[in-house]
Amino acid sequence: MAEKENKNKAFTGTGRRKRAVARVRIIPSGKGRITINGKKHDNYFSTVDNRVQVVRPLSVAKMEDSLDVKANVKGGGVSGQAGAVSLGIARCLVQLEPNLRSTLRREDLLTRDPRAKERKKYGRKGARRRFQWTKR
16 A cells, blocks of 8 residues: 555655755656756756766666656756755655665765865955965
C-alpha cells in the first residue's frame, strides 16, 4: 500500500551551491526526463561535466529511467546551478527511498558544498588583493 502511495506522490527538495538555489521535484512514475527551468538538461547545461553532475545521484541510485525530474534554478553561475540541482535531486531520492541515504552519503552527494565568494574588505581592492603600491 505504501509503495502505491509513493508512485503518485511528488517529492521535493532544495539544493544550494554558491549563490544558486534549486527547487527540485521528483515524480516517481516517470520515464527519465530531466527538465530544468522548462528546458531539457542537455540543452540547459552546455558542458558535459555539468550534465554528468546533475545525473549522478540518479545513476548512483540506479533510477535514471524510472523518475522524472523537474527543477527550478535561480542565481549563481552554470556550475553552481548544476551543483544545486544535484543536491536537490539527492535530497528528493532520500525522501523517496530512505535506505539510499548511506549510498548517497558515501558518494558525497548529500553534503552541501559550503564554499562561497569571500566578501570584500575595506582598504583592499577585493577580498584579499591590496591596492597597488607606488613609490613615487
